[in-house]
Amino acid sequence: MTQASSAPYQVLLYYRYVPIADAAAYHTGHRELCESLELRGRIIIGSEGINGTVSGSVENTNRYMEAMLADPLTAGMEFKIDPAEGHVFAKLSIKVRKEIVTLGLPGEADIDPNSLTGERLSPREFYEAMQEEDVVVIDGRNDYEAELGRFKNAICPPIRSFRDFPEWLRENAPNLRGRKILTYCTGGIRCEKLSGYIRQEGFDQVYQLDGGIVKYGKDPEVRGRDFEGLCYVFDERVGVEVNLTETRKIITHCRSCGAEESRYGNCRWPDCNEQIFVCSDCRGTHGLFCGEACREAAAGAGIPVVPPPEIPV
Ligand SMILES: [Zn+2]
Ligand SMILES: [Zn+2]
Secondary structure, X not given: OOOOOOXXXXXXXXXXXXXXXXXXXXXXXXXXXXHHOOOEEEEEEEOOEXXXXXXXXXXXXXXXXXXXXXXOOOOOOOOEEEEEOOOOOOOEEEEEOXXXXXXXXXXXXXXXXXXXOOEEEOHHHHHHHXXXXXXXXXXXXXXXXXXXXXXXXXXXXXXXXXXXXXXXXXXXXXXXXXXXXXXXOOOOHHHHHHHHHXXXXXXXXXXXXXXXXXXXXXXXXXXXXXXXXXXXXXXXXXXXXXXXXXXXXXXXXOOOOOOEOOOEEEOOOOOOOOEEEOOHHHHHHHOOOOOHHHHHHHHHOOOOOOOOOOOOO
């Protein structure tokens, strides 16, 4: 739980699948705790557990972890900790939902990872399994996350939302039968359900990366080996480094000049707002637009098309 960095803030990522009998009451108490510690971030609470990512000062995030570990419901829970220079969220959002990640399976078909899930692999075991013949590595995230970074040779389903996964699996099942299936996601929570779902669909060799990409990147032995690009995160950082080995590379490119670029921006034409990669040189000369049509629309509406050069982050 201690951190080696001298950064004044921390970002925590955590989840636990555990029955919460009265999610509404838990929500109330949890909100008070987070507000008293001035945390920001996104937390989802449901009758099946809790899923959160928050930022706060080192002192307050440490207190938060102590409080969670002292609660029998979340005792022993694993926190992934990133140092940060400040908050990475604009506000605090705590919601009660039916599922803590939405796979959207109806009623009895829903997966309880405590009774059905894929076998967990440590970062090292996952790396070794990826080297085997006839293994399929499936990215359990959305397409725009995989676009920024993914494991070498992974299959990235073209889905915009986690709830589209079951349909993709049914369509692709014939190609996957008889093969060893490895799944991964950002922090591990989606794979708990996803790998359980794949098993429920009749596959028997199903494995998941324990702790997800984030833990894989922090593992002192594998150090993110063979993860290409950056890991997409749902906060102001958008992309974080994973691979600290000589296999690190950037896989995304400026849509204007083709140079390597890993920083997402939103097309400045408000009606479009598409998430795109444009390098800082091209932002300076053409502005941050997905194409000529948006640039012209913005110019026609009086929006400055070439902003002053931004200070690199
Ligand atoms: Zn460019
Ligand atoms: Zn656009």
